[in-house]
Amino acid sequence: MENSRSKILKILYNSPEQWISGEEISHSLSITRSAVWKNINLLREMGYSIDSCTKRGHKLTIDNDILDEFNIKHGLRSEIFGQREILVFDTIDSTNIKAFQLATEGYPEGTIILAQQQTSGKGRLGRRWSSPYGKNIYISIISRPFISPMDAPKLTLTSAIAVFHTIEKFNISNVEIKWPNDILVNGKKICGILNEMKGDSDSVDFIITGIGININQKLNEFPEELQNTATSFEIIKNQTTGRVEVIKALLENFEKYYKMLTSGNFEDILAQWSAKAQIVGKKIKVQQLKESFVGTVKDITVDGNLLLDTDAGIKEISSGDINYI
Amino acid sequence: MENSRSKILKILYNSPEQWISGEEISHSLSITRSAVWKNINLLREMGYSIDSCTKRGHKLTIDNDILDEFNIKHGLRSEIFGQREILVFDTIDSTNIKAFQLATEGYPEGTIILAQQQTSGKGRLGRRWSSPYGKNIYISIISRPFISPMDAPKLTLTSAIAVFHTIEKFNISNVEIKWPNDILVNGKKICGILNEMKGDSDSVDFIITGIGININQKLNEFPEELQNTATSFEIIKNQTTGRVEVIKALLENFEKYYKMLTSGNFEDILAQWSAKAQIVGKKIKVQQLKESFVGTVKDITVDGNLLLDTDAGIKEISSGDINYI
The missing domain is CATH 3.30.930.10 (Bira Bifunctional Protein; Domain 2)
Known part of the structure; x- marks a missing residue:
């Protein structure tokens, strides 16, 4: 979005919390002073926190949290x-x-x-x-x-x-x-x-x-x-x-x-x-799509699966929802 | 597609290779004889092989192979x-x-x-x-x-x-x-x-x-x-x-x-x-995304993977392209 608005934003960003005169911006982007004002107002509408003062110019307050x-x-x-x-x-x-x-x-x-x-x-x-x-x-x-x-x-x-x-x-x-x-x-x-x-x-x-x-x-x-x-x-x-x-x-x-x-x-x-994760040694219940298992976590495999020691032997668990019990 | 066209097709299908009179079709679907003709022509345009004869009616030749x-x-x-x-x-x-x-x-x-x-x-x-x-x-x-x-x-x-x-x-x-x-x-x-x-x-x-x-x-x-x-x-x-x-x-x-x-x-x-598949015992080359392996197939795992006996030991192969060598 390399339009004037984004160029102005970049200028303000490069000197946050400092006044930059409208004239300076207008000059460096080769746009009119009123175009600068228009774009500053648009940025403000987008949520940017910009102070403006006729004598000093504009400054960006970096406490804004605009997702863009x-x-x-x-x-x-x-x-x-x-x-x-x-x-x-x-x-x-x-x-x-x-x-x-x-x-x-x-x-x-x-x-x-x-x-x-x-x-x-x-x-x-x-x-x-x-x-x-x-x-x-x-x-x-x-x-x-x-x-x-x-x-x-x-x-x-x-x-x-x-x-x-x-x-x-x-x-x-x-x-x-x-x-x-x-x-x-x-x-x-x-x-x-x-x-x-x-x-x-x-x-x-x-x-x-x-x-x-x-x-x-x-x-x-x-x-x-x-x-x-x-x-x-x-x-x-x-x-x-x-x-x-x-x-x-x-x-x-x-x-x-x-x-x-x-x-x-x-x-x-x-x-x-x-x-x-500190899960090894813990007793857990694993809920999968169709079945659930109870057991103690013996180890994590090289693929990141759980090796669960259950009553029916060691089970390798690759997915599911766990609860500590 | 339960329109007249598909209803006519169903009637013809139920008695393949047999003449069915236009009157019979027109009567059973409560549409005019000319509507029957129009739809039969549409079916023919779609590729169905339908014989028509003024005296006897219409019949579907079941040697057509229309994908529908x-x-x-x-x-x-x-x-x-x-x-x-x-x-x-x-x-x-x-x-x-x-x-x-x-x-x-x-x-x-x-x-x-x-x-x-x-x-x-x-x-x-x-x-x-x-x-x-x-x-x-x-x-x-x-x-x-x-x-x-x-x-x-x-x-x-x-x-x-x-x-x-x-x-x-x-x-x-x-x-x-x-x-x-x-x-x-x-x-x-x-x-x-x-x-x-x-x-x-x-x-x-x-x-x-x-x-x-x-x-x-x-x-x-x-x-x-x-x-x-x-x-x-x-x-x-x-x-x-x-x-x-x-x-x-x-x-x-x-x-x-x-x-x-x-x-x-x-x-x-x-x-x-x-x-x-008769692959066990065969010598093959497996080409994967990043690597290739040469070896003899020892077995198929319960997941359908190949156990390949290579110079570097047994490898389990789950995907790839193979050539017999």
Whole structure:
């Protein structure tokens, strides 16, 4: 979006909290002073916090948290993820549904879909994901790893590790991974991840990693039935967190661990994952599509599956929902 | 399509090769004699072979091979596959692309996509599948098995067994399965299968089974580079085969083995598959996305993978392209 509006935004961004005269902007972009004013007003309508003063000019207050391509790309230290198109929707059924559709149409690896609000947010096992307006992060990432579909489940643990480090970066402690890829803080759910794939027997076409992280949602803004089991950055820190900053950190972490995975270094991810998940030795119940198992976790396999010691012998578990018992 | 045209077709179908008077048809459908004539002419334009004679009436010659929903459903002994919608396209990019799109939109298990011709027919490993007009079968089947994505590769072998039995039913011998799911006759390729899946870590959303079977394509109608390696019903039997009959047999066989798979009885499919594929003990080269292996096949695992005895030890191979060496 290299129009005048985005050029003005870039100028203001490069000197945040400093006055820049309308004349200077008008001169450097070769547009009229009234065009500058018009565009500044448009930016303000988009939600940017810009002060204007006839004598001094304009300045951008960097406490705004507008989800848009410019804001997210500004200073983003990644090479792929977030560096392609970033599509931001106000209201959408589900970012994963949209991303799957765009990936089917050929959108490249690194494309990002964001929404302020989802009307049919999807969780694992067909569950709904509560998605109120403007509070949290609802993001879907398109990747096209050159791997066999048998290796696709590894991205489940990889994305969990990326989110884990993103949350810790914001000075939140007691972060824990619940197998396979829910993220808990103080034992309550702060993030859910849903990886959806298109592939054939030989290779993966693409994977959509859908991530929902509760950021500024207050306790009383959660549905009542979730208030005992869910949490957010706001609940933990008792203050607002900029979603754009979290998204940037998430994209950088996702890229870092994704590159580890695709370069064949899943062992390091798995080692980290095992350390965070602390599931070995625990007694759990696993609920799958058709059956459930109770047992003690003996080990994690090289593929990230659980080896469960049950009454009927050792079972290898690759998916499902677990409860500690 | 319960319009007059399809009702007339049904009447003719119920007494094939027999004259039925225009008056009788006009009476039983409560339409005029001229409406009967009009619809008979439309059917003829669609390709149905209908004789008409002023004194005697109309009769359907059952040597026609029109791909349409009515023809395929007529006498089809299945409960799911082919009993939902059957969409027939004249020219389409690829039946798998269309089926994937329809399944994403929610089309149910059992939906069938057919085409007279594909402009971008897809084979395994991103290869093209030669798809000339009106000669062969290009079909995609939507299934929604209630299985873990780890079990999805089993449908690869299951679909191969269904095609195997379909071809044998038409008195073709020397049929052989080339791992994982190419079908050869006299060592030449007669069928390719491409299974594409949408799923998440916990479950399969749908699988598209795309099957291309060479039926009435003559040797000189194949691209020159394929003439030594491809074959068809026509080349083997030196006569034309009705595609509709093959499609019916295919849908019935697909359903039979699909039900075995989803009821948890993959062992029987695998046992059959192993008997047909005769790969154990053979020395092969496997070409995968990134690497290739040479070795002797020791065994087939319970998941349908190859256990390959290589210089570097036993390797389990779940996908790839093989050559006997």
